[in-house]
Amino acid sequence: MSTAPAKFTLLGTGxxxxxxxIGCDCxxxxSDDPRDRRLRCGALLEFTCGSGERRAVLFDVPPDHREQSLRIGLARCDGILLTHAHVDHVFGLDEVRRYNAIMRRPIPVYGDEPTWEQLERVYSHILFRDRNVNASFVADLVPHRVRHGDTVDLHGLRATAFTLWHGKLPILGWRIEGPSHDPLFPLAYCTDVNRIPEESRPHLQGVRTLVLDMLRPRPHDTHFTCEQAIAAAREIGADRTVFVHMTHDIRHAEFDPRLPVGMRLGFDGLTLP
Ligand SMILES: [Zn+2]
Ligand SMILES: [Zn+2]
Ligand SMILES: [Zn+2]
Structure with a gap:
């Protein structure tokens, strides 16, 4: 049986x-620094399950998913954890039909009720495929409605959904528990957040890898600023924190070296550990 350690890859960090x-010349x-080219936010967790099979789980499926997948040669998907239904996080869902075709199995997808309400509206051709005029090649998904606080089993990994506030919208953060000898875990994926409620703090306790929203220096109604993100990361105290969802106000080479020890800017293609 393979004992390859788990691997986490940032597929998009913008x-x-x-x-x-588009149309900006700032x-x-x-910049010709590749770390300043940020596709929309998504991530990949690869791990070996109990039966020895190498698994691939996605965090969100942004509109850039096809490009992200081609860049790393991804050819499978064993599950998708959704944070919320904003366009930049779910408008790549059509693309996962290729994994269905390769693997010949449906893909379990986990999201909260408001996310599924939006997805049923936008992706009726996938979720109500029997209503399609022509039988067409659409993704084959198994929707799972999770409540905030629920834990789901992902081929042996435990994923817990907890609440993050994204402006007035409660969305899902995900805590992933893996083998304790693997320094990646527990891992928390916290994109699109400007407030972490008190009741979610226990889900961030003991996290060794933290992925956290950091939009830009100026205030924003639905995202952490740089200062707020650093303060939140300090409070959580993960061994390492990687920031994502940055705007063009943040230039990698200028900003990254100024971050506190244990914190860094993410960039597309960054892998951990
Ligand atoms: Zn710009
Ligand atoms: Zn959002
Ligand atoms: Zn977003």
Whole structure:
């Protein structure tokens, strides 16, 4: 049986517009540093399950998913954990039909009730496929409605959904428990947040890898600023924190070296450990 350690990859680290921003000629958007080219936010967790099979679980499926998948040669998907139904997090869902075709099995997808309400509206061709005029090649998903606080089993990994506030919208953060000898775990994926409620604190306790929203220096109604993100990361105290969802206000080479010890800016393709 393979004992390869789990591997976590940031597939996209940009805000909803992506970076560079269409039509912008600021210094970040003109940068030739590949770390300043940010596709929309998503991530991949690869691990070996109890039966020895190598598994691949996605966090969100942004509109750039096809490009992200091709970049790393991803050819499977064993599950999808959704945070919320904003366009920049779910508009790549059509693309996962390729994994269905390769693996010949449906993909379990986990999201909260408001997320599924939105997805049923936008993806009726997937979720109510019997209503399609022509039988067409659409993704084969198994929807799972999770409540905030629920824990689901993902091929032996335990994933717990907890509440993050994204402006007025409660969305899901995910805590992943893996083998205790693997320094990646527990891992928490916390994108699109400007407030972590008190009742979610226990879910962030003892986290060794933290992925956290950091939009830009200026205040925003639904995302952490740089200062707020650093303060939240300090309070959580993970061994290492990686920031995501940055705008073009943040240039990697200028900003990353100024972050406190144990914290860094994410970039597309960054793998942990
Ligand atoms: Zn977003
Ligand atoms: Zn720009
Ligand atoms: Zn959002």
């Amino acid at each position: 805000t909803s517009s992506g970076v560079p921003v 210094v970040t958007c003109r």
